[in-house]
Amino acid sequence: MQRTRFGDMACSIARTLDVIGEPWSPLILRDIYVGISRFEQIQRDLDISRKVLTERLKWLVEKEILERRAYSQHPPRYEYALTGKGQELCDLLLVMVGWGDRWTAGEAGPPVLYRHHACGRIAHVEPRCSECGEPMHATDVDVLPGPGAAVGERTA
Amino acid sequence: MQRTRFGDMACSIARTLDVIGEPWSPLILRDIYVGISRFEQIQRDLDISRKVLTERLKWLVEKEILERRAYSQHPPRYEYALTGKGQELCDLLLVMVGWGDRWTAGEAGPPVLYRHHACGRIAHVEPRCSECGEPMHATDVDVLPGPGAAVGERTA
DNA sequence: ATGGCTTGCTTTCTTTACGGAACTGAGCGG
DNA sequence: CCGCTCAGTTCCGTAAAGAAAGCAAGCCAT
Numbered sequence: 334m335q336r337t338r339f340g341d342m343a344c345s346i347a348r349t350l351d352v353i354g355e356p357w358s359p360l361i362l363r364d365i366y367v368g369i370s371r372f373e374q375i376q377r378d379l380d381i382s383r384k385v386l387t388e389r390l391k392w393l394v395e396k397e398i399l400e401r402r403a404y405s406q407h408p409p410r411y412e413y414a415l416t417g418k419g420q421e422l423c424d425l426l427l428v429m430v431g432w433g434d435r436w437t438a439g440e441a442g443p444p445v446l447y448r449h450h451a452c453g454r455i456a457h458v459e460p461r462c463s464e465c466g467e468p469m470h471a472t473d474v475d476v477l478p479g480p481g482a483a484v485g486e487r488t489a
Numbered sequence: 490m491q492r493t494r495f496g497d498m499a500c501s502i503a504r505t506l507d508v509i510g511e512p513w514s515p516l517i518l519r520d521i522y523v524g525i526s527r528f529e530q531i532q533r534d535l536d537i538s539r540k541v542l543t544e545r546l547k548w549l550v551e552k553e554i555l556e557r558r559a560y561s562q563h564p565p566r567y568e569y570a571l572t573g574k575g576q577e578l579c580d581l582l583l584v585m586v587g588w589g590d591r592w593t594a595g596e597a598g599p600p601v602l603y604r605h606h607a608c609g610r611i612a613h614v615e616p617r618c619s620e621c622g623e624p625m626h627a628t629d630v631d632v633l634p635g636p637g638a639a640v641g642e643r644t645a
Numbered sequence: 646a647t648g649g650c651t652t653g654c655t656t657t658c659t660t661t662a663c664g665g666a667a668c669t670g671a672g673c674g675g
Numbered sequence: 676c677c678g679c680t681c682a683g684t685t686c687c688g689t690a691a692a693g694a695a696a697g698c699a700a701g702c703c704a705t
Contacts (some may be wrong), residue, residue: 335665337537338691339516345589346519346582352515356510356692363502367632370503372653379531381694382494387654408495408701410652418592423627424616426502428584433501436574438606442636446497450629452621456551460580461617465608471579475604477611491691513661537685538664543683564672568682 334364343482352396353422355473357381358389362415364398366423371410424458431457499639504587508552509578513537514545518571521555522579525570554578580614589612 340351353359357379376386390413390424393399398419404412415423427447434443434457449456462469496507502626509515514537520531532542546569550556554575560568571579583603590599605612618625 337512344516344519344585345594345599345601346515347589348593349585350512350590353612354512354520356506359502359506359510360495360500363500366627373651374610376653379552382695384656384694385655385692388691393559397545408652408700418521420542420626420628421588421591422538425581425584425588427616427625427630429505429615430501432577433505435577436499437504438637442634443501444637444639445501447621448619448631448633449625450631451625452618452622454618454620454626456618456620456630456635458581458602458616458625459619460614461622462605462608462610462612463615464610464612466606466617466622467582467605469583469605469607469614470576471522471613472576473585473606474612475606477602477604479599479602481594481600481643529680531681538666539683540665540685541663544662564681566672 349425353393353400353425355389355392356383358393359426361386361389361393362398362419362422365415370414372397372411372413373408374458393419402460427458428460455478499637505581508554509549509581511545513541514584515551517542517545518554518575518578519582521569521571521575522582526570528567532571548574556645582615583614597617 334443339347339354342348353362360379361375363379364370369375369378370388371385373383376383379386381451390399390401394401394413399413401411401413404410422425428443430443430447438444446455447457448454457467460469461467494507495503496508498504505585506574509518516535517531520526520534525531525534527544528542533535536540545556546557550557550569553572555569556572557567557569560566586599586601586603594600602611603613604610615624619622
């Protein structure tokens, strides 16, 4: 969508946005995650322009987030499925759900609940440190240049 | 940017996207998070159109993600600061960083590292269950209708 | 065999938003 | 009073989104 491509920036946020940052992409991912996996289904569910849906699906397949596969040869019918890379992106969706539930749900409460397989309880995700297991929020970290930093260039 | 507003959908992902889903918004948030907080600074850092930057900042202030405040009266100069709501959004950025580092960083390695205050180690965020503390990925949950579900309507 | 139905797109057209560049205006500072 | 910085605003050309229609392949019933 945007003319400026984010993929070339030395920033993991920008590079993630390059993949799913365009409008509709996260919602398409969500649909496929919950089992709405065919072109017509997604189009109806989101009420998205067929043209844009075609473009997004092609892009996400190119980026190896989705796989297009035939579930019927005759007639040829296709569905879209998450790759491993795509499933990990869905973790990001869960975090978005967490923020949205907390700040935008209002009176009515969250529209969707998530039950954790491991404990069977309704839960939300909590960001924790990969090293010590304690909560790890944006306010709990120092930001340092890493090996892939483009020295002397804009970080963005 | 998109003509279709996501804010009215009964979906926390859509409502989160309504706030920061537009192009550049997450990168603007990131800049302010790391201390690049003035109009000219952000514009230079991201090389974003001044017009779009103006629009985004105004939107994020309206949505109470950012606060515009004068750091000088004479001459009148402004900077943008995260609200509590905005700081929590930054957790989402950390998750995006995690995915981006893992899938898009390549040979060079991650451009930026994050040191966790609590343990002092370089770390990344790991989504864990708010109830039992075990890892909680998108593949580890069941999706159920919640109280705020728009019954009979599209979930999106 | 043919008219209708569904699926999975593609095409065309209009409207909107982005990107780039120039311009404004307030307030220093020399 | 000339130039500089900051913080935008305005204008214009182009690219992308949205709406709607069209298309082709393959059933399916009459």
